[in-house]
Every structure is written in C-alpha cells, then in structure tokens.
C-alpha cells in the first residue's frame with residue numbers, strides 16, 4: 314500500500330487496539346462475556362473516546378472484546394490462564410457491513426477516520442474456489458496490518474444458502490498409516506498414500522545429515538540447518554499434496570452421489586495401536602498427524618467446501634468382527650483373515666470399511682446393533698456381500714490415483730488396464 318494510506322490505517326489500528334484493551338479490562342473485571350451487555354455499558358464511553366472514528370468501530374471493538382473476555386474467563390475457570398488479565402497482543406480489526414465493502418472482485422473500500430480508503434486486492438486460489446462453488450461473502454470481515462510488507466490481510470467469511478442434504482448413501486473411509494481404504498458403491502478401493510513411510514524416510518534422512526554435518530562442522534552448524542530446512546519443506550509439501558489430492562477425490566465422489574462421508578472418530582491420544590511400535594513419541598505424533606489427523610482434516614475441509622456432510626463413528630474393533638455373521642475374524646499374515654462362523658476370507662480393510670458403514674447406518678456411532686446384520690443379506694442383498702463374492706479390495710498405487718480427477722470412466726479404464 315502507499316505509505317500515506319497505510320499510515321492512516323496504522324493510526325486506526327492503534328485506536329482500535331486501545332478501545333479493545335479498555336473494554337477487555339472492564340469486561341474481565343465485571344465478569345462480562347456477552348457482547349450485548351458490554352455494549353450497553355461501555356459503547357458510549359469508547360465512542361466518545363475517539364469521536365473522529367466511524368462509530369461502528371466502537372461497536373465491533375465491543376464484539377471483539379466480549380469474545381476475548383469470554384475465552385479468557387473460561388481459561389481462568391479451568392485454571393489455565395497464565396496471567397491475571399488477558400493481553401491484547403495481536404489485533405485484527407473487526408469490520409461490519411458499514412465499515413467495509415467489496416467493490417467488484419478487484420478492490421475493497423474501508424471506512425476510516427480519514428474517510429474511505431480504497432484498497433486493491435490480490436485474490437488467492439482459495440477465494441476463487443469458494444466463489445465458484447456458489448459461496449458469497451458475508452458482511453463481517455477482519456483485517457490485519459502487515460507492517461513489514463505494508464499491506465493488509467483480509468480475513469473473509471463465506472456463506473451459502475444450502476438446501477437440505479439428504480444423503481442417499483455413504484462413502485466410508487478407513488485411514489491407515491500408509492493407505493486409505495474407501496468403500497464406494499460396494500467396492501473397496503485401497504489408495505496407497507505411504508504417509509508414514511514418507512515421515513519415517515525423512516526422519517532417517519535428517520538423522521544421517523545431522524551425523525555427517527556434525528562430524529564436519531560441529532553441532533548445529535549453518536549448512537546443516539539449511540539442509541534441514543529444505544528437507545522439512547519438501548516433506549511438508551509432499552504430504553500436503555498427497556492429502557489434498559486424495560481428499561478431493563473422495564469428496565467429489567461423495568458429492569456426485571449425494572452421499573455422506575463416514576470417518577472414524579479419532580481420539581486425542583495419538584497412541585493408535587497401529588503406530589505403537591514407533592517408540593520415539595515425537596515421531597509417533599508426527600506419523601499420527603500425517604497419516605490420520607491430517608488426512609481427516611483435509612477431508613473435512615474439502616467436504617465443507619462441497620457441502621458434503623461428514624459422519625463420525627466409533628472406530629473400536631472395526632476390523633475384528635465379520636460384517637455378515639458378527640463372528641470374530643481370525644487373521645493370518647498379509648492382512649487376510651477367515652470368518653470363524655462362515656469360513657469366508659476377508660481383507661482387513663474391507664472389513665473395516667463395511668463395519669464403519671454398518672455403524673453409520675446404526676446411527677449411534679457405537680457398536681453395530683445386531684438387527685442391522687439382518688439387513689446385510691448374505692447372498693446378493695442390497696449390500697454386495699455374499700460369501701461367494703470376493704471380499705477383496707482394489708489396491709491403487711499413489712502414482713496412479715494422484716493423476717485422476719474422478720473415479721468415472723477414465724479411472725475404470727485405468728483399473729482395467731491395471732488388473733490386466
């Protein structure tokens with residue numbers, strides 16, 4: 314931004330910060346967490362403090378302060394507040410529909426104490442994606458001053474009128490450390506992600522680099538740090554790409570079928586039984602984040618963009634019990650097992666996907682009620698799960714799925730070629 318315009322906004326930020334600081338102090342002292350009460354008691358005072366400012370800043374400062382006071386008082390109640398009073402450190406200025414408006418897609422105008430300021434905007438990909446999906450800008454926004462780059466960063470809210478999304482079916486996703494099994498239209502696809510291999514691979518590479526550089530340059534040298542930075546960046550980008558591509562693929566398929574997505578409800582405790590063998594707690598946490606939490610978050614975010622609902626179910630023992638007979642499955646090697654009642658063979662991930670589906674249909678997210686097993690006809694029922702059917706999955710390597718846009722005609726063609 315031009316220096317002069319930016320200076321006006323720096324002044325504005327200072328006044329806004331002052332108002333928020335005073336309001337937060339008052340709110341915390343009086344136990345106020347509601348905007349309406351704070352505004353009723355203090356609006357006039359802060360308004361007269363900076364009479365040159367458009368009056369709505371006093372209004373949004375009350376909203377901002379009420380929210381800060383609310384979260385501080387809650388933390389204090391839980392004994393987690395580190396200070397006696399909340400510190401107002403980072404300030405983003407809250408704007409309402411009187412204080413800003415978008416002028417087309419190219420500029421934004423903001424009301425300040427020096428009149429309206431017009432700012433030209435640089436849109437990011439994310440913004441355009443939402444606009445193209447029919448989302449519209451909400452009237453509230455926040456703006457943050459980037460003093461170093463002398464620019465403004467706008468935080469916008471999107472809204473959308475949605476018709477009720479009645480899922481016509483479910484797509485269940487069973488996330489593993491190196492692959493995701495996805496049940497779509499009765500077929501379980503296994504998408505290999507190799508996320509834990511990526512994490513572990515980079516970990517050992519960094520370790521080797523460290524040993525080598527420490528020998529030559531001594532510990533914590535600048536060249537070693539440079540290599541570390543590059544490696545970490547590559548790791549991050551690769552993981553992000555894998556997660557987003559897969560999330561997009563799954564959510565698109567769900568949207569096309571008007572289906573909901575079923576995910577396992579993950580606990581906070583990262584000691585998932587699958588990664589227990591990794592002893593280093595930090596490494597275990599990273600594998601968990603990359604392979605489980607991160608993947609889920611990507612799916613959630615994509616699902617929100619497309620308006621696809623996500624259902625969570627209890628993940629306990631999802632691969633232990635036969636979805637048809639309810640009997641235990643005895644596993645041998647290679648993730649294959651045999652049902653102890655029907656004697657049919659199962660792949661572990663196929664079992665998990667079907668059990669997630671049963672739990673979603675049960676609706677309580679708990680263990681599948683037995684009546685549901687009746688719904689799953691043993692021979693050629695609505696769910697294709699006869700004992701004669703191959704309870705197999707279709708594994709797809711990362712290199713193959715990462716290029717697809719959907720599981721439509723082109724992918725079937727590819728699948729055929731792959732199995733040929």
Ligand SMILES: [Zn+2]
Pocket residue numbers: 635636637638639640652653654655656657
């Ligand atoms: Zn069985």
